[in-house]
Structure formats: C-alpha cells, structure tokens
Amino acid sequence: MADPHPNGATPKEDPLHESKRLIEAAKGSGFVMRVLGGVAVCLQAPDGKPLLPRKIGDIDIAIKQGGKRAATEVLTKAGYAADEHFNAFHGSSRLLFYDQTNGRKLDVFIGDFSMCHVIPIADRLELDPLTVPLAELMLTKLQIVELTERDQRDIYNLAYHHELREKDSSGIEVDYIANLCAKDWGLWRTTRATIERCLANMAPYGLEPEAADRIAQRLSALWKRIEEAPKSTRWKLRNRVGDRVRWYEEPEENTNAN
Numbered sequence: 001m002a003d004p005h006p007n008g009a010t011p012k013e014d015p016l017h018e019s020k021r022l023i024e025a026a027k028g029s030g031f032v033m034r035v036l037g038g039v040a041v042c043l044q045a046p047d048g049k050p051l052l053p054r055k056i057g058d059i060d061i062a063i064k065q066g067g068k069r070a071a072t073e074v075l076t077k078a079g080y081a082a083d084e085h086f087n088a089f090h091g092s093s094r095l096l097f098y099d100q101t102n103g104r105k106l107d108v109f110i111g112d113f114s115m116c117h118v119i120p121i122a123d124r125l126e127l128d129p130l131t132v133p134l135a136e137l138m139l140t141k142l143q144i145v146e147l148t149e150r151d152q153r154d155i156y157n158l159a160y161h162h163e164l165r166e167k168d169s170s171g172i173e174v175d176y177i178a179n180l181c182a183k184d185w186g187l188w189r190t191t192r193a194t195i196e197r198c199l200a201n202m203a204p205y206g207l208e209p210e211a212a213d214r215i216a217q218r219l220s221a222l223w224k225r226i227e228e229a230p231k232s233t234r235w236k237l238r239n240r241v242g243d244r245v246r247w248y249e250e251p252e253e254n255t256n257a258n
Contacts, residue, residue: 009079040131050157178229185238186247
C-alpha cells in the first residue's frame with residue numbers, strides 16, 4: 001500500500017490546530033489561504049470556545065482565483081490526497097482533498113463561495129490572519145436555504161461573539177452584507193428567511209436571557225441595516241417577480257461549508 005504521507009507530513013487530529021498548520025504552510029510558500037465554516041466560527045470565538053459548541057467535521061478553505069496550483073502543492077506537501085476526478089471537473093471554482101489519517105474531507109473554494117447563492121469570498125482574504133472576514137463568514141451561513149441545526153448554531157455564535165460594525169472588519173461589517181443583498185434579490189430573500197428562522201428558533205437552546213437578547217438584537221439590527229440599504233435597479237426588477245420564480249440554487253448533497 002502506498003504511503004499516504006510521502007513527504008512525512010501528517011495532518012493533526014484537531015481541526016483547529018490543523019487549519020492553523022495549513023495557513024502557516026501556505027504563508028511559508030507565499031500563498032494566502034484562509035478558513036471558513038465551523039472551524040472559522042470556533043477560531044473567531046474567544047479562546048476557540050463558542051457559546052454553542054458543536055462537532056466540527058471537515059475543513060473548508062478559501063483561496064483567490066489563480067491559486068489552484070499553489071493550493072494543490074501546499075496541501076499535498078501537508079499530507080492530503082487530491083480527488084483527481086473532482087478537481088479535474090470543478091477545479092476552476094473548487095478543489096477537494098482528503099485527510100486519510102483522520103478520515104476528513106477538505107474543501108477549497110476558489111474566488112467565490114457558490115452554494116445557494118454566490119458570495120465573493122476571496123476578495124478580502126488579507127483582512128484576517130486565520131479566517132475569511134466575519135461578514136463573509138456570516139454570509140456563508142445566511143445564504144443557506146435549508147438551514148441545518150449546526151448552521152443555526154454558527155449564526156448564533158457569530159452574532160453573540162461579534163459586534164456589528166460599519167467598514168470595520170474587526171466586527172461583522174453590516175454595510176458589506178447590506179450592499180451585497182442590495183444588489184442580489186435572491187440573497188436578500190434567503191437572508192431574510194434565515195434571520196427570521198433564527199429569531200424564532202432560539203428557545204430550545206436554553207440560552208441565558210442576556211445571551212438570547214444580544215443575539216436577537218444583533219440579528220434584528222443586521223436585518224434593519226440590510227433593509228435600509230438603497231436597492232439596485234436589478235434588485236427592484238427581480239422584486240416584482242418575487243417568490244413566483246425560484247431565487248436560489250440547490251447545492252449538491254453534502255456540499256455546504258462545515
């Protein structure tokens with residue numbers, strides 16, 4: 001049997017530690033790589049401990065357009081096996097790798113995060129040393145039409161731990177989110193439904209009143225900011241059609257960020 005780690009590199013069991021290792025490996029190669037998904041939500045929480053912890057599955061990475069070859073080299077040297085078939089067909093937008101030691105999948109999103117909606121996830125990778133910016137991270141969750149329990153937890157965690165900010169990536173940049181929704185009626189529509197669902201579903205989590213109030217206030221304030229943003233002509237034209245035409249894509253099974 002072939003050695004799964006011919007370069008002597010073995011992925012770490014802890015996905016948070018492993019993600020940091022990969023980011024450092026990319027940095028050492030002069031390449032920008034950042035994390036998204038559940039790992040990113042944990043990395044952004046104080047001491048890596050979010051309010052509502054959940055099991056972390058796979059690792060999701062974002063890179064810029066044109067970085068396919070560099071990402072493949074970094075990940076292969078780090079001990080990952082490429083899915084040659086998937087990468088040959090989808091390599092312009094996504095790459096797939098496997099950590100055979102820990103039984104984990106690693107997704108690489110190139111340029112955009114494209115699931116139910118398209119989020120320009122790689123435009124501002126340098127703003128944070130470990131993850132995509134908080135606004136983009138929140139959008140990858142808000143854009144989900146069929147919201148899972150784990151995604152709902154991630155939204156609550158982000159809203160609880162991070163303040164809403166304007167033009168300041170140290171918090172959740174509401175102007176950035178609002179501007180994207182003002183251009184894309186479908187994203188606006190799904191974001192509205194997701195926020196409404198999250199606001200209605202907090203009771204089963206048994207949160208302390210202070211925590212529940214903070215989350216509710218921030219999600220409500222985020223939606224208010226989205227609504228106040230001037231809408232584009234394209235948005236207004238699509239708004240006339242409304243829900244009569246499907247406004248989102250149906251992602252392949254098990255392809256949402258973890």
